[in-house]
Amino acid sequence: MARQRVVIVGAVALGPKAACRIKRLRPDFDVVMVDQDQYISYGGCGIPYYVSGDVSDLSALMSTSFHMLRTPEFFEKAKGVRVMTRTRAEAIDRRRKVLRLRRLETQTEEELSYDYLVLATGSVPNTLPVPGLDHPRVFRVSNLHDAAAIKEMLAKGAVGRAVIIGAGAIGCEMAEAVSDMWGVETCLVDIASHVLPGVLDSVPARMVSEHLQERGVAVYTEETVREVIPGSEDGSLTVRTDKRDLDADLVITAVGVRPNGRLAREAGLLVTPRGGIVVNERLQTSDPWIYAGGDCIEVMHHITGKLFHFPQGSLANRQGRIIGTNIAGGHATFEGSVGSFAVKVFDLAVAAAGLSFKAACSEGFDAVQALVIQADRAHFYPTQDLMTLALVVDRRTRRLLGIQGVSRNGDALVGRINAVVPLLARHGTVEDLSNLEVAYSPPFASAMDILNALGNTAENILDGHNVTMDPEDFERCFLQEASPEVVCLDVRGPRNAAPFVEAFGDRWLNIPQETLAERLDALPKDKRLLVMCNSGVRSYEALLQLRAAGLENAVNVQGGVAAIKKAGMLSLDKDEDT
Template sequence: MATQRVVIVGAVALGPKTACRIKRLRPDFDVVMVDQDQYISYGGCGIPYYISGDVSDLSALMSTSFHMLRTPEFFEKAKGVRVMTRTRAEAIDRERKTLRVRRLETKEDQEIPYDFLVLATGSLPNKLPIPGVDHPRVMSVSNLHDASAIKEMLSKGAVGRAVIVGAGAIGCEMAEALTDLWGVETSMVEIAPQVLPGVLDSTLARMVASHLDERGVAVYTGETVREILPGDDGESLTVRTSQRDLAADVVITAVGVRPNGFLAAHAGLLVSPRGAVVVNHRLQTSDPCIYAGGDCIEVIHRITGKPFHFPQGSLANRQGRIIGTNIAGGCATFEGSVGSFAVKIFDLAVATAGITHKTAVSEGFDAVQALVIQADRAHFYPTQDLMTLAVVVDRKTRRLLGIQGVSRNGDALVGRINAVSALLARRGTVEDLSNLEVAYTPPFAAAMDIVNALGNTAENILDGLNVTADPDDFETCFLQDAAPDVVCLDVRGPKNAEPFVKAFGDRWINIPQETLAQRLDAVPKDKRLLVVCNSGVRSYEALLQLRAAGIENAVNVQGGVAAIKKSGMIRLDEEGED
């Protein structure tokens, strides 16, 4: 292949990866990156950690692992890539194969010819369509300029109260950043009925919301922000929602992003209804000489088979390598994503892959969810902690559709989610999950690992052995409606059960599972039974015993009392015996 010029629009994640891959394979290629910002090749996902103080200096987000700043000079000297910062791409002339750019400092226009063009134009933060959103103290966290401005306000002590609009990943991360180090009184408003909408199903979302509440963040879900009113002092703000007024010194909007496909659309390239640049499996656009990747495109979801927008730095880097390979003459493909995702929220890690139960139902699957709470390593090992995992499966095909989890031991959780992510991409089944090989030693795993227990639980549900109710069902039929024909059968030890028996009287019956066979006469036959233990294991054994005795009016509450308490439904002290 003759020497070619490759022009890359965007120099944050996908752009630098593409450029470096091309130069490694074809050092003779002329590679040019243009970006309208002065900051390039930075870790945008690290912005909340810079604001929180976990990352002390902004330059750390622009450094290599060997502590060199990724400046234009670095790329030119170390990588052989030319970089034009403060240069905005204005238009693509596909017929002449040129890119018109404007140098923002001199206001001069320039045409750059290309053989191949790469669009790494990223995404744009969504803007609230409400009055007051243009106030200078209403900010997003979409780039390093935003991060620096927010950090400066915090450092000067100018922020005592903050309102975050949006309880997605960025909103939750920013709640931690503002509260933990800076002691800012933080409120979060979310239009959806839960935090992390579309990421978690309701039970695990309630666990996250409960944790936020424990750490002092006021969470208001199911509320719409209607306007932001400036105070008389010109600095304070009032956020007016559909239900309340919230005082703030700064408002941070975290209401999602949209793909930035404007440059492509104006050039006549195919874009999706959501404005994303449409690409094939080689990441070529509708013009074979133009490639695109990262946040400006949509990818195929490997569970639903439909395109979705998944802005992730890790995805952009992988796609950058594929584009670089193809431009250099190779043949690499991107098959799609299962949407693997992780976020740290105070002491809690959240990780998911695939789709939620709610999404699975809306996509036409006959979806079933299994939930397990179990120690993340041998129960006798000192650092063990409870991990919550939920898996979504299709009843007809037994195919795995999604997994989600929360845990205080984030590395342990992410390791499990990553393993199951690989099964999801290969259309794995519940049997594959039950038999997934996990490296075992007590400091890192249990002999029957939680992912295997999760697969076993899903199998038992599909086979009709384990008839379940979710914690939300427990709340609806026991706590809210208080139906007279519903009682809880607690099969834990007496010390565990005592606070609940005192709180709920004859609606909460305690018969330890190991004595149940001898005390079947004490089980009410005219009531609907919600069988509970601490995590759902002993209650499953009890369910089988009841069924063997001809008592069919019982269901096993998934996750047991542990799930109920972690969700914040009941707050009672109990002695640890179970």
Template sequence: MNAKRVVVIGAVALGPKVACRLKRLHPESDVVMVDQDEYISYGGCGIPYFISGDVSDVKELMSTSYHMERTPRFFEDAKGVRVRTRTRALSIDRKAKTVRVKDLRSGLEEDLPYDRLVLATGSEPNRLSIPGVDLPEVIGVSNIASAIAVKERIAKGQVNKALIIGAGAIGCEMAEALSDLWGIETTVVEIADQVLPIVLDRGLARMVQKHMEEKGVSIRLRETVKAIRRNGGTSALTVATSQGEIEADLVIASIGVRPKSNLAREAGLVTSPRGAVVVNRRLQTSDPDIYAGGDCIEVLHLVTGKPVFFPQGSLANRQGRVIGTNLAGGFATFNGVVGSFSIKIFDLAVASTGIPLHTALNEGFDAARALVVQADRAHFYPTQDLMYLEVIADRKTRRVLGAQGIARNGDALTGRINAIAAMLPYRPLLEDLANMEVAYSPPFASALDIVNAAANTAENILDGINRPVDPEEFEKCFLDAQADDAVCLDVRGPANAAPFVAYFGERWLNVPQETLKQRMAEVPRDKRLFVLCNSGARSYEALRQLETAGLCEAVNVQGGVAALKKSGLLELDHEEDTTE
């Protein structure tokens, strides 16, 4: 072990993990962390919950599980790691093995020598290039200081209306934080045609959008912000967009982040076209004495086989352990990610792993998806609730490429997504997912778990015996088109179907699936049939019966009435049983 002196630039997530792991394995190492901010080693993912009030004190984001605040003194006394806050790293001299730093309090500069150097510089927010972006009411919530500034404005009663630019994860979380507890009139403007555009496919994203709107958040898609200016009226600002003007007292810019790699680049280290520091599996840079991890690097995506920028605090912690082990003379590797993600938005949990359908198609996969709506535990258990789970697979190889879902019971959803995520690095097939073993008990799962059911459904689709249409296609071809050649065949019970028959008339035919064989003569043979049930299970049975009878123009509406209602496509004033 030659790393007697280790300098770590950055002290939020990766840096502390590296330093503490190294000191545990090699206590005699001299380790110093430098960070330009005052606040260190905090849970950045908890910032929306601090703003919402779920986390009452910002110190809770900087505390250990045993309620010790992670201050510089804590690291020195408990971990043996020296910390220098309000200290900016200016440059790296790789030949001399020194880091030039500046004390932001005193203005003094000095050189810190190192045997090994760790870059934990993280990411920085993408910046809007529009007039008014520098106004004090326009804030990018990227660190503790900015979070405190937002919460102070709210607590002082200075914010009645807020505008969030960007409907990604942080934007959606901030929408909840502002509107749920504080009652702030909140608008989200997104340039894409859906919320969560990178991680979700359109169908589930539409369900999330409807839920947010039901909670009072205004969502404006396909819209860009052009300028922000002072408002002399009741609100502090006027925000000009491509669709008009919006008044706001606070604007939160949430348009993503990029790797903060200027130090590495200026030192001559290899960076990617995206600007991330390039590392090997041991997380070494192009200089073997310099390591990097966290939000400033790219990693290998184990589904696409390509580099991906995937900033996550949990990822930084795992990478920190790898770097700490290698600094201590061990051999540890970080092989890549499958892109797992979860978020809470009001009463909904949203989670995904792998790649969504639109990404799979862009990457050249011949991909298909299967949407299943099913109870997250035994249908007879009192606390069961519906889960909407989608599986993406390649048609040619039947390889599982990803999964995503939404549910009210977040633990149930993330448990399923995590199980699939654990399989993805090993390139599982649909058959593997269909036979995946779960710990079954009625309070926790169905006898045939929703993961197994989703894989079975995907197999049926790929085998051509289940011909699905998504709710969006049903909307376009049936709800909006008003075409005479399209009929919805509702195979639910008469009580559930009656309001729809009354509303759509002859275009909505109700024949319960258990009577379909005897009533086949009632089914028109000259129409395109959209077969529908509550969730898609009985309608699949009906589809097979229709095909046997020679009616091959029928298609199965994925997710059934449950998915259509969750998407806001069927808004009739009627409550029905959504179990099968």
């Protein structure tokens, strides 16, 4: 029997994982990887950290954990996999099972036969339909060549001002990379209403935006870039939006990516309307001899049941192993994803999984949101810090739809989000979260962990015990409209409440929760009461007291003063409460 040949197009994430898995299971197979770049098997998600200087050398992104450089020679000698770099796959002849290749250095063409073909063609950056993006000082962050060029400009001192177009994960990471280490005056621009659109809802996003601005990054949301205008001979640029002109020596566009399904489409394989290669659970395409995975496909979302594009290196590696198993004769499946996500933005960690509140509503769910701010470990432990978590649930079924959070202790936050991911995938309910078993020790968690508190809060909202108001609704009715029909009832201690009482006078009433039962006569009967504490816990207790006393005109402001301050809605210099 002839030796089976597997040809893999793409050698960054999924390709190497699939190749090595195949060779481990079937060392008799001939496995060949083809890539048009000279750099292969690198951690593209590490590019911002190379630009920032956290990763000192580009080769670190191409190294193994035991410091071997993942070169073609490494793959051939250590893994038994042949690699053809600077070689572009031009077309697939499915009838003959042949891949037509072009050697980019010589521009010669050749054919390579296959028994199995794996498409790991990745994604392509979205482009803005504006003039000026072809300027040599305008970059995308799509490969190591971009990374090296950007860092070279920064290291030479050629950049004093940078404009980053796109406030998604890459945009936020690059804002930190160019401003923190290099001291570059940085602006972040996005057409959306807040940073990290599609991932975060507005309140957590405003917390991230506030932190970016505290660290010196100017954030301009709801602005459309019109053009990039070349300046004088020194290479300066002007980024013109619909609201302002921004001077820059460097412009980075980070406006998302789309699946690179060109090769598959031209070969007659099924692709989605967005260009993603259609695959089954075994990651086979519409041709059973051709597999695909990673950024070039779309995957099933566990919550919506719809396909979505989720470009993640971790996802590509998992799918690469599945493809390798199946080609080697095994049976493995990929069921889908809830879109778990994490990013570091200066001192903040941001993480999410499932649907945002806005996305859940647009998908037709009767969505409810619970917001909790609580210490991420025992409140008496020295390294505790406040963590913000927002949970999205379906009112009718009580099913968990999504979770998102912001915290300075990143490992603690990501651990919480990861714990909820299986519940999201398996249609877990708020009761499952309320009773989720969490390993407890004061250095790591509270006896009533924030996840359990989040589930409890959602239960209380669904059951009608906790009647809530979101921070942005508080901002609108109390701070912006300043309605005379509304009074804030602050149930914290007098010292914490004093700056607010001084600022807002009769509109801010301070009655500590432990004395509330004795002072019910002091409450205005003709006003709507917005009950407030630091995080929403004492104010919930106060709300129950008010309702027991027959006062139904009160709501609990979710997240309390902590949420309002962290989101930049209100800042009083005299207030020392944390």
